Amino acid sequence: MPDTRKRGSEMVATKRRVHLAKKTGLFIGLLIGAVFAGFPVLWMASSSFKSNTEIFASPPKLITDNFSWDAYTSILTDPTKVRFFINSYVVSLSVTVLTLLIAILAAYAFSRFEFRFKKPLNMIIVSVQGVPPITLLIPYFGLMVTLGLYNTYLGLILTYMVFTLPYAIIMMTGYFNTLPKELDEAARVDGASAMGALWRILVPISIPGIVSVGIYTFMISWNEFLFALTLTRTQDMRTVPIGIQLLMGQNSYEWNQMMAMSILGCIPVLLLFLFFQRFFIGGMTAGAVKN
Template sequence: MPMVISGRLGQRGRERLLNTTAYALLILAILIVFFPLAWMLSVSFRPNIEVMQMPPDWLPQIFTLDGYKKIFTTPRYLVVFLNTMVISLVVTLLSLVLGAMAAYALARFNFAGQRAVLMFLITTQMFPLVLLCIPYFRIFITFGLYDTRTSLVIVYLTFTLPFCILMLRSYFINIPRDIEEAAMVDGCSRLGAIFRTLVPISYPAFVGAGLYTFLLAWNEFLFAVVLIESWENRVLTMAIYSLMAEFVTDWNAMMAFSVLASLPLVVAFIFLQRYMVQGMTAGALTS
């Protein structure tokens, strides 16, 4: 009996040690992740002369809001915020609507070439996007869409739409067909049954896919640099990059811009992270 008790105590001690180690590693990871964020916030409130000071101080010696004032008093920077928001919302809406229709067809119907379509969608997620820069540039020049926000919407859809289709399909497969069939027996059309039964049940998948799509469109930089030239059509990532000059970099304004650009994403994750996890994990084991 004493040996059994000592064995249980030893097992509990090992479990506590493992839990303590796991929490310590998690805290360390959080500190590593938040270090650049904290430094970004600190730099946004200090003059440029303090940024290169050695050794660096976490708290600014001279507290200033010049970086934020520069952004809010410059009309072209405000236009950049509006452009990014409009493009991101349009891309998210189109990706969810078109992706939901395609995902429903792939989840509920069997047709010739279905597996080929799925393989094509998966392949698009593995394809290096940088290889598409020159083809897209030539295409939009030919069709007169160079330096337009429409070109960015089209390009962003090419890599957000396949993701939405795959994610929503995995979620739709887990929902029994009996729910839709019961709604159609009660007099609903197939489209009515989808909107009355399938869509309300699938809101975690829509939130997760929408948030991921919005994040991609909000943070995209490569195609924006290739396809946009004029300031009235630029997005946030281009505006932040423009503050980095060859000899002098406006660190104060750049970090203030980065803080303001991060706020919508942080707020969205705070309120929607639970739904995003549900949407991302649901159907993960479904073929």
Template sequence: MSDRRVKRTRKRGLKTVLVYVLLIVACFFAVTPVVWTALCSVRPISELYLGKITLPRVLTFEYYKRVLDQTMFISYFLNSVKVAGLATIISTFIGATAGYSLSRFRVPGGHQYGVFLLLIQMFPPVLLVIPLFLLIKGFGLLNTHLGLICLYPTLTLPFTTWMLRGFFDTIPRQLEEAAMIDGATWLQSFLKIILPVSGPGIATVAIYSFLLAWNEFIFALVLVQTKALRTLPLGLAAYMEDFGIRWDLLLPSATMAALPMMIFFMFMQRFLVKGLTAGAVKG
């Protein structure tokens, strides 16, 4: 028996070591481009063409000053905050109400509708570029932030609805029943009982929705033509000119564009992990 236990312990130890090694390798490949971009943004451009992977010999923040003073980076940044923030609020609210309805109310075809939402995620969003362009143009929202704000929730709602439905399934119905015995309505129990205990799930779908809207490029490129209305991805793409790439502008801009999301993830990490695991249990 002791030999078997020793063998089992060794196997578990080897599996644990293997898992950590794979995680370290994955983190290395994920973090290295971000770190390298940040390092290159504070080194002279002449050092980028040396062909050697070395640490910066001289640190300079001249390019950051140039981006802030000579480009429309701040305008692009504020546009992205506005569009992504409002699209996230709309997507999270609609996804929460739809997910709650699918979780609590048994209607004919409800399960099939939930599966249909999941199947929608299999199709690439680029297939919708032309139909959504014609739809946005028909409503007179072409070349406006409102067009993007109305469009982005359509890309995130299938995931947010499905994820929150699974999260709401893990919440005992007795909480709402007790509230309704005390005189609360379905809406009051949803707003005052369910939503407060659904913080991790709400945070998960909010992060997903915000990330998609923050990084989205194709739809913004098609729907926005005015320079002053560009979001950050469009602004960064403008630094890749016909006869070369403005590395002195692109590298610091990309670093500053990624920094807010990195800080946001640091504070929301525990909610994200808890929300993903809870929402994946049922559905």
């Protein structure tokens, strides 16, 4: 009997050691991954407070001896550079709102109704996701020039929506599919129309999915570089990614200002993730379910 108890306690101790070793290994792996992913951002933030010469000092220093806000001051007091941020906000917010509005209506139709060409339309929406955006650059340039939308907000907004809408419709359709149709039927029994059931019942309980799609859409629009460079011409229409590229002069690079503008450009997306992280994860998970 004592031997049995001893062997049992040894097995329990062994399992605890194995469990502790797994947790330790997982923690170390996550820590290495966090350092690998976060160090470039930390170095970027540190470089934004240095002078151009100090950035390339040898040996390099993470913490500068001559802390300075000059790079941020130069950006925030320059009307042209501030305009880059205004343009990005106008375009990204417009694309996000319009994409969510159209995606909600389209997803509701795909999820709740049967109509002609439903499957072909679904296939077209999915196939658009597989088209490399760079292959559409020249056609879109010619189209925007022909329509008189070159170098305009509307041109950028419509172009971005071509790439954000398919994903948004797919995700919102998947999310609506997880909601029981009895909710719609109960609302219709109470006298609500189909649109009333959508906006009064389904949309309020679909906030996690809507938030996740909204964050993704805003992020894509905010960070887009190729079409923003091609479809705009004047400084007053450039967005933040183009503004960062413009700091690369012919003879010198404003590295500290590039780092400062990159940090300022990261803030909107970072804040969205911080405040809506719970909704974002829940919405992405639910939207991935296929019934």
